[in-house]
Amino acid sequence: MKARLLWAWYGVLATLLGIGLAHLAAGLVDPASSPVLAVGSGVIDRTPTPMKEWAIRQFGSADKTILVGSVMAGVLLLAALAGVLARRRLAAGMGLLAVLVLVAGGAVLDRPSAEVVDLVPTLVALVVGPLALRLLATTDRKTHEGDGSRRTLLITIAAVSATAAVGGVAGRLIAAVKRRPEDITLPKPADPAPPFPRGLDDQVPGITPFRTSNGKFYRVDTRLDVPVVDSEDWTLTIDGDVDREVTLTFDDLLGMDLIERDITLTCVSNSVGGPYVGAARWLGVPLADVLAKAGIDGTKADQILSTDFDGMTISTPLDLATDGRDAMLAIGMNGKALPREHGFPVRMVIPGLYGFISATKWVTRLTLTTYDDQQAYWTERDWATDAPIKISARIDTPKALAQVDAGDVVVGGVAWAQERDGVAKVQVRIDGGAWTDAQPGPDGGNDYWRQWFYRWDGASSGSHRIAVRAVAGNGDAQTAVRAEPFPDGASGLHEFARHREVARKSPRNRPIRSTQHSE
Incomplete structure (x- = not known):
């Protein structure tokens, strides 16, 4: 033996x-x-x-x-x-x-x-x-x-x-040893984002930070290892049904007018109340400016087929990518060059669309074509081709199954409604009762999530059920109809029962502010 x-x-x-x-x-x-x-x-x-x-x-x-x-x-x-x-x-x-x-x-x-x-x-x-x-x-x-x-x-x-x-x-x-993100000096944006509001991070214990740090930002992709792409060797080719094929280098992008935007990204695999959502400040070149270099005014294409360094493809509806939203080829994230995990040197960021049809990392090619002529990786697997991010709200605190004291409790979390004039209202329901308006946190923009909190006065000990829903600025409300992530994103209300738990007293000597403050 x-x-x-x-x-x-x-x-x-x-x-x-x-x-x-x-x-x-x-x-x-x-x-x-x-x-x-x-x-x-x-x-x-x-x-x-x-x-x-x-x-x-x-x-x-x-x-x-x-x-x-x-x-x-x-x-x-x-x-x-x-x-x-x-x-x-x-x-x-x-x-x-x-x-x-x-x-x-x-x-x-x-x-x-x-x-x-x-x-x-x-x-x-x-x-x-x-x-x-x-x-x-x-x-x-x-x-x-x-x-x-x-x-x-x-x-x-x-x-x-x-x-x-x-x-x-x-x-x-x-x-x-190839050129690293930390070796890159990012130019100043020609169109900067407004001052960033101060969130409720230090006022509502347990709430998701208003800005997601690079190290905490979710990562969901098909790569088993973190790709190492050298920005000095990187190029982007725009081809297909365009007036002229164009190839750009990383330095070419650095020399173009850059925009800076606060945008929330969401993975289509995110379940209701799930963790695969993050919000950051992105720096990049408007996608429309890059496409204009190749000329697409007379194109018959209905999709942008984007390809990464290793041949992975993603389809983006052309009309949604060019409808005026802040679609970009991002080179920066939260004031630094993109981390390798998140697409260094260049990735796509298109607000309001799930990542599987918009957020190609390590992108090297944009091909103007039709869905009839070419299918991308997820399209071949029967995922939707048109997948706007659904309105959603999440409860961060108190946690399910947490053991706390009876009394006043603060319920809090985040909500998002990209490309629908942002989050206008968040409502909370306790034990199946009436929906009650929560207090929204500062506004980071229409494409950015919003923190919220609700003061639940005099909560008794025992079992309770808490639910939350969001209403967008354009009047659209979060649906209660439950759906799995496949094929176009999960839906339903984030709701959970609290068994054998009781509520936590909110600190009376520390009022929660809802006014906006710049960092």
């Missing part, structure tokens, strides 16, 4: 060495060409939509980590089997490792933007993995046959382990 475990470990070590050096090669070629990431991306592409939605609900932003971990676990299990096979028949073990690598190579080539050079990491793994298994097997046999020392075997195992670790770390470091 011990011998089998040792040989299984040889298979795992050989595979880890192949993966580590392949990751190093990917850092030199293209981080996305890493065989493990390519296999993971292939799994994502072939996962049915209901299962994806389930994974997001269950694991949140950790879904990618769990997926990569699952892929690695499966690979290493098969690698252990290869090691056990090699004990009896070395060629069989080496062959199984080679098959694993070839499957990964197929996943690399299946990427939309794959080039022949992207196979280099796979070839490295194809050579290194089986040869490492052969080295370990040969050294082990010599040791047991008396032709080699146990010390030599241990040194060989240690050397393989160390090289695997160094290769993986070096691959990440090499990718990281």
